[in-house]
Amino acid sequence: GAVVSQHPSWVICKSGTSVKIECRSLDFQATTMFWYRQFPKQSLMLMATSNEGSKATYEQGVEKDKFLINHASLTLSTLTVTSAHPEDSSFYICSARDLTGALPREQYFGPGTRLTVT
């Protein structure tokens, strides 16, 4: 199946710093990527929909100025957590749709990035 990578896979940072997470579709083009966050023992919660060449669409309650999303190409979306705080510690997962695939409804998930803010 299609492959989505994320980098870094884990990161520990100090409170107040910014962290950038990359999401890449390796063997297909993705005009739309999704960013999720998962707290321990909770479900994945959609944070925002990232659209190539346009502004991201954020879900209610997600601060767009804190979680900056850039989708500059058809294979790369980045999420920057600005001025991170301990409550931002979570598992961040991206997904992408393969528009040309046989199953366009299917989303392929990246391996996730575990962020710990101290």
Place this chain on the structure above:
Amino acid sequence: RKEVEQDPGPFNVPEGATVAFNCTYSNSASQSFFWYRQDCRKEPKLLMSVYSSGNEDGRFTAQLNRASQYISLLIRDSKLSDSATYLCVVNSGAGSYQLTFGKGTKLSVIP
């Protein structure tokens, strides 16, 4: 009411057992339904899509009841490797590619 609700679990079953998971969804406009599997500290992986007529993939059978807004997953002849959290997932509305996840049901298959 939560958008996607699942059995809370955990389910602890012996190898070879048959186990069923249930899920209800609140958005009647949802058109796409899936079961994902998530291993501890890993990303979700698609197990199977769920079709209106029901579908089977080896030991796994999925059923959909649109009238009741109910989805099920049956696992026959459980293997140790089936131990994971199973996530019920629906799209967020007609024509939407956004997905809404249930909290998941944890399955532990015991030797």
